[in-house]
Structures are given as C-alpha cells and as structure tokens.
Amino acid sequence: VQLVESGGGLVQPGGSLRLSCAASGFTFSSFYMRWYRQAPGKERELVAVISSAGGSTNYADSVKGRFTISRDNAKNTVYLQMNSLKPDDTAVYYCQAQRWPTEYWGQGTQVTVSS
Secondary structure, X not given: OEEEEEOOXXXXXXXXXXXXXXXXXXXXXXXXXXXXXXXXXXXOEEXXXXXXXXXXXXXXXXXXXXXXXXXXXXXXXXXXXXXXXXXHHOEEEEXXXXXXXXXXEOOOEXXXXXX
C-alpha cells in the first residue's frame, strides 16, 4: 500500500498550488479520501474530505471557498487545488485513505506560503 503526495513547494501569498496523492495497493475507489495538514507546533487538522465516488465533499471553515478537493478513480489519485494561499496555510499536507476500520497515510508534502 502506498500513498504518495506531490506538488508542494514555496509560493507567495495569493498564489496557488495543486497537490496530488497517488494511491496504489488497495481499492482506491472504495475509500474516502482526506487531506490533513500540520503546522509546526500545532495539531494535525482536517482540511478536506471527498467520498469514494467523489459526489460529496466537505471542507474546514478556514479553507472554504479557496481549496477544492477532487479525485480521479481511473488514475487512483486525489487532488487538492489550493488558491488564494495565505501564510497560515503553511504546513505539511498529508493525504489519508479511509474505509472503516482501515486507514492509510501518505508521507506528507511541505507547503510554504511566504513572500
């Protein structure tokens, strides 16, 4: 089982990034997918979730209207489009696959928003 995040980096405030999480080794289309983030000295925070078929999404209040989660079950990949980025969005971003009682985690990708 693998979840491999990519797309992180350094971006200026107001900029955009798209994170990807490529899955392998399990039935991706059967799992809910989530993006979490963890900033230094803070607890891990749920950012966005998408249902297994992609028909339902939900977001943390802090990112609503700026971030969009999506998935391509044919490519076993989940995405997080992040627009209007703020310094407070700086964190390590993790993807998670979940179908109770099973969950898998990626290794994380760093996003830094700074001028």
